[in-house]
Amino acid sequence: MTEAILLSDLTKRFGEQTALDRVSLGIPAGTVVGLLGPNGAGKTTLINCLTTLLQPDGGTIRVLGHDPATDPSLVRANIAVTGQFAALDEQISPRENLVFFGRLLGLGRGEAQQRAGEMLERFELAEAAYTPVGYLSGGMRRRLDLAVSLVVPRPVLVLDEPTTGLDPRSRKLLWDMVRAEAARGVAVLLTTQYLEEADQLADRIVVIDKGRVLADGSSDELKLDVGGLMCRLTLTSAADTAAARQALGDLPGVTAEGDKVAVPMARAEDVGAVLGRLAGQGLPIADIEVTKPTLDEVFFTLTEPMAKETTR
Amino acid sequence: MSAMPGVVAPGAPVSPGRPAGRRHDFQVLFDRLRSRSFSRGGLVATVVQPLVFFAIFYCTFAGMLDERGIEFGRFVTPTVLVQALMFVAIAGATDLAADRSSGVFSRLLTSPVDMGAMGLAHLAVVALQGLLSSVAVVLAGLLAGFRFDHGVLAALGFVLFAVAFTVALSLATATIALRLRNLEALSAVLHLPYLPLLVLSTGFVEADLFPGWLQPVVRVSPVSGVIDTLRALSTTELTWSAALPGLAWVAGLLALFAWTTTVAFRKVAIR
Amino acid sequence: MTVQSPDTAAPSLPPSSSPAPATLAAASVVIAGRVLRQFVRNRMMIIVTIAFPLLQLFMLLAAFNVLVRDTQGVDYVRRLAPLIVLTTAFSSILTTAIALWSDIRSGVFNRLRAMPLDMRAYVAGRIGGDFVRIMGVAVLVTLVAHTVGFRFSRGPLAALGFFGIVALFGMMCSALSVAVALVAQHPGIIVRYVQMPTLVLTLMSSGYVPLEAFPGWIRPAVSVNPVSLAADALTGLSDRGALAAPVLGTVAWTVGVTVVCTAVATRRFALLVKSG
Numbered sequence: 001m002t003e004a005i006l007l008s009d010l011t012k013r014f015g016e017q018t019a020l021d022r023v024s025l026g027i028p029a030g031t032v033v034g035l036l037g038p039n040g041a042g043k044t045t046l047i048n049c050l051t052t053l054l055q056p057d058g059g060t061i062r063v064l065g066h067d068p069a070t071d072p073s074l075v076r077a078n079i080a081v082t083g084q085f086a087a088l089d090e091q092i093s094p095r096e097n098l099v100f101f102g103r104l105l106g107l108g109r110g111e112a113q114q115r116a117g118e119m120l121e122r123f124e125l126a127e128a129a130y131t132p133v134g135y136l137s138g139g140m141r142r143r144l145d146l147a148v149s150l151v152v153p154r155p156v157l158v159l160d161e162p163t164t165g166l167d168p169r170s171r172k173l174l175w176d177m178v179r180a181e182a183a184r185g186v187a188v189l190l191t192t193q194y195l196e197e198a199d200q201l202a203d204r205i206v207v208i209d210k211g212r213v214l215a216d217g218s219s220d221e222l223k224l225d226v227g228g229l230m231c232r233l234t235l236t237s238a239a240d241t242a243a244a245r246q247a248l249g250d251l252p253g254v255t256a257e258g259d260k261v262a263v264p265m266a267r268a269e270d271v272g273a274v275l276g277r278l279a280g281q282g283l284p285i286a287d288i289e290v291t292k293p294t295l296d297e298v299f300f301t302l303t304e305p306m307a308k309e310t311t312r
Numbered sequence: 313m314s315a316m317p318g319v320v321a322p323g324a325p326v327s328p329g330r331p332a333g334r335r336h337d338f339q340v341l342f343d344r345l346r347s348r349s350f351s352r353g354g355l356v357a358t359v360v361q362p363l364v365f366f367a368i369f370y371c372t373f374a375g376m377l378d379e380r381g382i383e384f385g386r387f388v389t390p391t392v393l394v395q396a397l398m399f400v401a402i403a404g405a406t407d408l409a410a411d412r413s414s415g416v417f418s419r420l421l422t423s424p425v426d427m428g429a430m431g432l433a434h435l436a437v438v439a440l441q442g443l444l445s446s447v448a449v450v451l452a453g454l455l456a457g458f459r460f461d462h463g464v465l466a467a468l469g470f471v472l473f474a475v476a477f478t479v480a481l482s483l484a485t486a487t488i489a490l491r492l493r494n495l496e497a498l499s500a501v502l503h504l505p506y507l508p509l510l511v512l513s514t515g516f517v518e519a520d521l522f523p524g525w526l527q528p529v530v531r532v533s534p535v536s537g538v539i540d541t542l543r544a545l546s547t548t549e550l551t552w553s554a555a556l557p558g559l560a561w562v563a564g565l566l567a568l569f570a571w572t573t574t575v576a577f578r579k580v581a582i583r
Numbered sequence: 584m585t586v587q588s589p590d591t592a593a594p595s596l597p598p599s600s601s602p603a604p605a606t607l608a609a610a611s612v613v614i615a616g617r618v619l620r621q622f623v624r625n626r627m628m629i630i631v632t633i634a635f636p637l638l639q640l641f642m643l644l645a646a647f648n649v650l651v652r653d654t655q656g657v658d659y660v661r662r663l664a665p666l667i668v669l670t671t672a673f674s675s676i677l678t679t680a681i682a683l684w685s686d687i688r689s690g691v692f693n694r695l696r697a698m699p700l701d702m703r704a705y706v707a708g709r710i711g712g713d714f715v716r717i718m719g720v721a722v723l724v725t726l727v728a729h730t731v732g733f734r735f736s737r738g739p740l741a742a743l744g745f746f747g748i749v750a751l752f753g754m755m756c757s758a759l760s761v762a763v764a765l766v767a768q769h770p771g772i773i774v775r776y777v778q779m780p781t782l783v784l785t786l787m788s789s790g791y792v793p794l795e796a797f798p799g800w801i802r803p804a805v806s807v808n809p810v811s812l813a814a815d816a817l818t819g820l821s822d823r824g825a826l827a828a829p830v831l832g833t834v835a836w837t838v839g840v841t842v843v844c845t846a847v848a849t850r851r852f853a854l855l856v857k858s859g
Contacts, residue, residue: 051422055582064328077329077424087415091348103340104423106332134769148419153326185325353775361779368786371805375796376654500627508638511646521649 002028004064004156004187005050011058012045012211019045021211022059027187027204029155032178034202035191038303042211043191044084047160050189051081063156077105079156084164086145090134094125094144097133098151105152112151119147123173139170146174150181157181159190163197175201195295205295207302214302222302223292230297231263231271233278234287247281248274265290331424341425341433348407349441357403358441359448362396366452373516374456385457389449390542391515394535396445397478398506404438405485409498412489412580421581431577434486435479442478446471462550470545473562477538480562483569490576509535534561607701614708615715621682622716628678632716635674636667636724643791644731655793658822664728665745665817666790668721669810672753673781676760679713680773683764687855696856706848710757717753721746735821745820748833752813755837762844765851790814809836 005027012020019042027033037043048054050061052068052075061067066074088097098116099109107115120126123143128136133144142165149157159178163171178201182188192198198205199219207215207222215222235244238259245261248254251274253264263274271290278285293301331337348354369392374384411417420430450458450471460467485502492498512526513535522530530536541558544550622628644660651659686692695705725733725745735742767773785791787801788810797805805811812832819826 053418053421073331073424073426076422077331079422081419081422083415083418085415087419089344089416090410090414092344100340100344101419101423103343104332104337104420104425106329106336106424152329154329155326356775364779364783368783371787371797371801372792373796375798376650376792379654380650494627496625497627500631504631504635504638508642511642517646517650521647522645523648526645 003062004029005189006062007046007050007059009059010046010049010056010061012042012049012054012056018211020049020056023208023211023213024059025206025213025216027189029187030182030185031204032182032188032190032202034198034205035189035208036195036198036205036299037191037208041209041303043208044160045211046208047081047083047158047189047191051079051158052076078154079158080149080152080154081158082146082149082160082162084160086141088133088141088145088148091132093130093132094120094136094140094147095129097144097148101148102151105154107152115151119151122177123147138165139167142166143170143173146177150177153181153184153186155186157186157188159188161191161193163192163194171197195299199295207299209303215298219295220292222298223295225298229265229268230291230293231265231274232289232291233261233263233274233285235259235261236284236286240283243281244278244283247277247283259286264293329424331426334426334429337426337429338433338436341429342436345407345433345437346440349437354441358396358400358444361399362392362445362449363452365395366392366449366456369516370456383457385453385455386459386547387543388516389453389456389458390539390546391510391513392453393446393449393474393542394477394515394539395506395510396449397442397474398481398510400438400441400445400478401481401485402502402506404434404441404482405489405502406499408434408486408489409492409495412493413495417580427577427581431573435482438482439475439479442475443471445478446474458547460546462545466545466550470542473538473541473545473559476562476566480565480569483573484565487569487572487576490573490580509533513539515539534558534565537561607704607707610701610704611707611711614705615712616708618682618709618712619715622712632671632675632678632720633723636671636720637727639670640664640667640724640728641731647791651792651796655796657793658732660728660732661734661822662790662793662814662818664725664733665821666785666788666810666814667728668724668749668817669752669790669813670785671720671724672717672749672756673785673810675713675717675753676756676763676781677773677777679709679757679760680764680767680777681770683709683761684767684770684773687764702852706761710754710761713757713760714750714753717756718746718749721749733821737820737822741820744830745817748813748816748820748830751833751837752809755809755840758841758844758848762847762851765848765855784808784810788814807832809833809840812836 003026005025007023007025010020010023010025011018023042023046025033035043035046045054049056050063050068052072055069061069063075064078066078068075089100092100095116098119099112102112102115103109120129123146125140125144125147128140133141136144142162146159146162149159157178163174166174175197178188178190182203190201202219204217205215205219205222206213215225217225233244235241236259241256241259241261245254245256248261248263251263255262265271265274268290271288275285275288349358366389369388370384373388377384377387408417411420460470488501489498492501512522512530513533514530515535519527519530519536537557538561539558540548541555541562544554544558548554622632640660640663643663648659651657651662692705696702725735735745763773763777767776787805788808789797789805790810794802794805794811809832812829813836815824815829816826816833818824819829
């Protein structure tokens with residue numbers, strides 16, 4: 001069995017509201033999966049179910065083959081979790097926090113001490129090792145929170161919006177760390193609000209909204225699914241925009257903003273047809289670019305129909 | 313200690329983990345709470361504060377009680393002790409609430425920690441604090457005329473009973489701390505009842521001095537029962553009729569609140 | 584010190600494109616209104632500040648009335664009611680200081696600082712809001728105590744003086760809370776350094792128990808305790824007893840504490856502004 005995490009038909013309801021609707025997802029060892037979705041999509045509910053904090057109403061969860069419903073402590077022994085908010089004992093120092101949680105995960109006293117020292121170094125917290133956590137800055141707490149999660153390496157790592165509020169340096173530290181963990185065979189599930197982060201970090205991206213999986217695949221696959229290629233045109237004058245739209249009127253999904261016009265295309269050769277139409281109307285072009293859609297565009301395209309559905 | 317997952321070199325593959333077991337978990341959890349309760353702030357709460365109250369009550373009541381022929385040290389020492397134990401229970405619940413709001417509680421719930429060990433460690437530390445407060449108050453009482461009239465066994469019973477009362481109260485406050493999320497509301501709910509419970513008891517004045525309609529309430533109050541048991545085990549006549557109501561109260565409260573705490577904990581832990 | 588009701592004096596800003604900054608008085612009233620609104624909306628705070636004094640009044644009366652009457656020959660409610668009024672003011676130190684502290688750290692304070700607003704208005708409003716609350720509870724407690732035997736038996740002028748002393752005491756408490764909030768590093772420190780000393784001062788005063796009931800050696804300390812002085816002044820103004828010494832003593836304490844606290848607060852405030 002290669003899947004470290006296996007969710008099938010996972011369902012969770014809060015009263016009338018369905019937070020998770022038959023979510024299925026597998027994460028093999030050594031893979032980073034990014035969970036994307038707008039606020040309230042069900043990301044945190046999914047994570048809480050996976051980490052034994054919530055009991056699902058339906059479906060199954062397996063973590064290294066263990067079922068949280070019947071073997072919660074075996075599941076807990078194999079997952080490292082960092083929640084959305086730092087979970088630290090504020091009254092004691094970073095070192096004491098690391099030693100405490102390290103010992104709880106089975107380290108002896110001496111080992112825990114040694115390990116705490118290593119983690120403080122690795123997360124650039126050494127100078128604050130003895131300051132009570134209550135006095136630390138937000139970024140330091142966040143890093144310590146991650147350090148505490150990783151103080152004993154476990155085969156599954158779950159991160160709920162780990163880089164929210166981190167400065168670029170700390171974010172890079174975290175990214176490097178996630179890559180290192182994956183490289184040694186850890187299965188990583190991370191939720192994020194930053195599409196760039198998912199693009200950079202995740203081997204696979206899962207988009208969910210309203211508790212349902214909308215897409216599952218690599219960043220490139222998702223981009224291809226959504227629109228293939230984008231032809232981005234910059235007109236020499238914003239006054240021409242309306243005319244350009246007119247000229248491209250019968251092509252699907254054309255968008256315009258200021259002096260910029262974006263045209264989705266199935267194949268790269270289609271660019272000739274686009275340029276021909278504009279030339280036919282005598283509209284000068286300042287710049288042209290053919291690219292894949294950004295993950296932002298994928299995200300909006302995927303989640304927008306759902307948003308409309310609810311506003312109706 | 314063969315399969316310790318700690319000393320993995322960076323980059324080495326990670327082996328699956330196993331829970332460390334209840335005894336180990338208890339030890340680690342107990343160590344953390346114990347070191348917190350023996351910190352400076354913790355000792356102020358368990359030792360200094362009761363002594364300050366003892367001195368205050370001595371100054372305010374000794375004169376008046378003396379005029380009625382009651383010896384302060386013998387009469388009020390158990391009352392001050394009960395107050396100190398109430399504070400221990402309140403502080404224990406406040407710590408629990410702090411762990412919940414800081415997220416430590418959730419982290420424990422996602423760690424392979426034995427749930428029973430979590431509860432036991434909490435109660436063990438509370439019992440230790442109760443013991444500490446008892447010793448401090450009894451020593452102060454001895455200076456003010458408090459004595460154990462019935463020998464060593466009764467004195468041990470006195471301390472044991474005090475500790476049992478602390479645990480029973482802490483189970484009650486833990487239930488509240490597990491049910492209430494709002495810290496402000498929690499603080500009010502924890503602090504409001506203690507003063508009426510203490511004052512409307514036989515702790516400071518005999519039941520006869522209360523207005524007639526209140527006397528039955530004062531007589532059956534659990535705090536009166538507990539104080540009377542403590543008195544029976546030390547300075548007053550040691551009879552079953554004096555000691556039994558308090559013992560029954562503590563046994564009943566222990567059973568009741570052990571159950572409510574378990575239910576409340578389950579609700580928080582498994583949703 | 585006069586306090587306007589926040590409802591009647593809502594400032595009407597002129598509808599010009601750049602309105603003139605609110606005057607000190609108007610801004611103070613707005614801030615005071617916010618303090619009172621926060622109080623009224625918080626059910627827990629209402630219970631604590633209104634129910635707790637009344638609970639204390641009846642409870643202590645029930646427990647100690649006979650003991651105090653028999654041994655000291657005093658009608659206990661006449662001593663207890665004034666003291667409960669004072670403890671309400673005293674306990675407001677803690678809540679106000681914590682509220683101020685969170686304002687200062689939460690950014691509300693910085694937002695106000697960035698507005699065209701005299702910062703003295705903030706402090707005045709904060710204190711004014713509390714003041715209204717303290718006086719309200721004082722009136723309530725005396726009214727309720729009236730039903731169980733508390734009386735103003737020295738005329739309307741003395742009754743007015745009674746509330747004057749409460750006001751003085753309240754002012755002293757407000758000054759303390761502002762200073763404490765500016766000095767404390769975190770709210771835990773406020774609780775630690777306010778709760779116990781105020782409790783000790785209250786219990787070790789001639790309020791709960793007459794001075795004569797204390798052991799001889801501690802009586803000098805008990806009699807200069809600000810709570811004792813204020814309680815004696817209140818008893819003197821409502822019932823009987825010496826007046827001049829306790830009233831002067833209360834005034835002296837209020838002036839002294841307010842001066843020291845203002846100095847400390849001004850200093851800390853300047854420091855806070857400098858360090859951002």
